[in-house]
Amino acid sequence: MDLFNVPLRVLIVASETPSQRSTRRRSAGTSSDESYAQTLRGLRDDLSVDSLSCVDGGDADLPDLSRYDGVFFAGSPIQMHEDTPETRAAARFMAGVFQAGVPSFGSCAGLQIAAVAAGGATGPRTSGTEAAFARNITMTDAGRTHPLLQGRPAVWSAPAMHSSVVTTLPHGAVLLARNADTPVEAVEIRHGAGLFWGVQYHPEITLAEIAASLRRQAQDLVDEGLARDSAAIDDHAARLEALDDDPRRRDLAWQLGLDDEVTDAARRTLELRNFLAMITERSTAMA
Numbered sequence: 607m608d609l610f611n612v613p614l615r616v617l618i619v620a621s622e623t624p625s626q627r628s629t630r631r632r633s634a635g636t637s638s639d640e641s642y643a644q645t646l647r648g649l650r651d652d653l654s655v656d657s658l659s660c661v662d663g664g665d666a667d668l669p670d671l672s673r674y675d676g677v678f679f680a681g682s683p684i685q686m687h688e689d690t691p692e693t694r695a696a697a698r699f700m701a702g703v704f705q706a707g708v709p710s711f712g713s714c715a716g717l718q719i720a721a722v723a724a725g726g727a728t729g730p731r732t733s734g735t736e737a738a739f740a741r742n743i744t745m746t747d748a749g750r751t752h753p754l755l756q757g758r759p760a761v762w763s764a765p766a767m768h769s770s771v772v773t774t775l776p777h778g779a780v781l782l783a784r785n786a787d788t789p790v791e792a793v794e795i796r797h798g799a800g801l802f803w804g805v806q807y808h809p810e811i812t813l814a815e816i817a818a819s820l821r822r823q824a825q826d827l828v829d830e831g832l833a834r835d836s837a838a839i840d841d842h843a844a845r846l847e848a849l850d851d852d853p854r855r856r857d858l859a860w861q862l863g864l865d866d867e868v869t870d871a872a873r874r875t876l877e878l879r880n881f882l883a884m885i886t887e888r889s890t891a892m893a
Contacts, residue, residue, distance in 0.1 A: 625679030679716025
């Protein structure tokens with residue numbers, strides 16, 4: 607049976623505030639959850655996708671999660687080590703997802719929301735922002751046999767943009783990948799009735815979206831010493847946009863230090879494909 611012929615219904619959870627969504631739309635054309643929906647629909651044209659925010663609804667009740675085969679948590683600037691109404695709401699929502707037992711996946715902030723909701727902790731990244739790409743992501747022994755990373759080489763790069771990390775994994779977590787400056791790049795968390803797969807990087811976004819993110823945060827990156835000035839950021843972003851337009855540009859891939867794990871869309875989105883395959887198989891078995 608072709609599992610990718612089984613229709614799925616998924617929920618995408620946003621954790622950007624309204625102003626953050628508007629800012630991202632102005633620079634990248636979409637909010638993070640909208641971008642996620644586009645990517646997922648590109649992977650499965652039969653996918654039924656709903657979206658909502660976990661930070662705008664106050665203490666509103668969770669939706670009926672039993673309607674969904676999986677839940678995706680999109681990235682955002684939320685800082686889960688800070689005590690704010692948004693971080694409390696995000697953790698509370700994720701705790702409900704764990705309790706409901708619906709498999710979930712999170713990128714970047716989504717990973718950190720899940721870690722905190724399950725009893726872990728996050729904090730600032732000691733070496734500053736992991737900007738544009740996470741380099742030399744390395745599987746742990748557990749990661750080599752885990753279905754989330756099936757098909758990845760032992761070491762790879764991926765789009766990334768974050769200044770905080772998971773500092774303490776919750777009980778029931780299995781570390782799947784790390785690199786020198788980010789202690790948790792991929793993880794499985796089992797908590798209550800729930801199963802979560804997450805990555806600190808962004809398999810869902812394009813190189814053009816990374817370019818837009820660099821431009822949005824240009825001054826911060828200059829202040830960190832990652833570029834001499836905003837013109838250098840703009841030049842780097844322009845190369846990423848050109849490579850996004852034509853992934854066959856070997857000259858640009860070489861200049862940027864990228865390979866097919868990033869430039870090939872099918873390779874870049876591998877973790878999403880693996881999660882969709884898992885929930886499809888699970889849905890079929892429960893039918």
